[in-house]
Amino acid sequence: MNDTISLLMNHRSVRKFRSDAVTDEQLAAIVAAGQMASSSSNVQAYTVIAVTEPALKTKLAELAGGQAYVEQCPVFLVWCADLYRLKQVTVHHQPGQPSYEGSVENYTVATIDAALAAQNAAVAAESLGLGIVYIGGIRTKIAEVSELLGLPELVYPVFGMCIGVPDQDTGLRPRLPLSGVLHMNGYDQNQTMKAVELYDHTSAEYLKERTGGQRSTPWSEQMAARLTEPARLQLKPFLEQKGFLKQ
């Protein structure tokens, strides 16, 4: 164990922030650390939009489903997968050539690039004493979010991220046992399902403690409830209209 691993092991999402600013220097250091994450063949197919204007944060908080911390955090980052930049340089250098920005491969590459950079940025922010929470809720009204931020074709908002000085101290949320996610030399379906059984106990206990005994739904039931919800089915037509997922 070293300091960096201790930092990683102590991550918890923060949903209440003090009014203290995130300085320009901090923001630059956080995003620069994000840039140093690996990128598939160096495509760097992402852009991050730092939202600091209060009116814009208010609107994004609403669009994300009324998540107050999006408004309260001093900086809200919107991490975007960005194939627009690559398409522009391709049109410039190889006019008239067919190109494959619309492939599922490139959608996947750009989404991964955004995620790797964002996670490095999250680690950098936490190393500076700041707290973060990822906001998948910006994909709910994805067309409105994209219009509000002026996103061109071939750019989509993957997730948001609140950053600020934490004003709460939450406990660590237990994860699946290691055996649930780490398999040796091949996928082991039994191992996965046994780990879920163990985790159902852990997750029920954790929820009971957090809600003062009010709730104790095991993880597998929470997941079943989630997977039977027709959530964000608008994503596919939106992405297709923006030029993604064609091939």
Added chain:
Amino acid sequence: MNDTISLLMNHRSVRKFRSDAVTDEQLAAIVAAGQMASSSSNVQAYTVIAVTEPALKTKLAELAGGQAYVEQCPVFLVWCADLYRLKQVTVHHQPGQPSYEGSVENYTVATIDAALAAQNAAVAAESLGLGIVYIGGIRTKIAEVSELLGLPELVYPVFGMCIGVPDQDTGLRPRLPLSGVLHMNGYDQNQTMKAVELYDHTSAEYLKERTGGQRSTPWSEQMAARLTEPARLQLKPFLEQKGFLKQ
């Protein structure tokens, strides 16, 4: 600047490894650090397969397009997006209910979950003095890789990752200027394209130095060449056949 940010800023991909083992304790610490990354609504929709069997690594190195370091590294991690686990618990708790594991939203969530965990793991590995390189090449022969590792429906290999003790010292690869990826309060197309112009100089110089003057293709030309390649178009039909991208 602190030690963790210094570590992040010093990332470079390693493609040559010493024969030293990665211990079980190191592997457990690396994957446990990965698990502490954020996960959308705690779905933890990923599984990582640690490949240590020499014959299996040899085969994967071939399938990845003949990348020798996949064979040489002591541990090759295959990070998989995993909706199989969620589907199983849903069938168990809500038999007969329609469920949405096949949505683009859930594909995106699972891909992001795998990427966030992998990046935390990469940082943890580097903090232990190990080196890593991501291997997107496992998506080229994705059906063969999946069969080799026994991946069930609703699981796909997102990328591989070599881990080991570095046996080379490569320079840092310059990234786009900060202004190329960080925009304030909205997407700025001019800002993006100006940053590309600057980066074309930096990237050409870097390549010239690395190749002893042999090559100096600017980044935008490299990207145009890449985007006009019909790369990995088999991904979409493969994923559809595995149960992804339906809605």
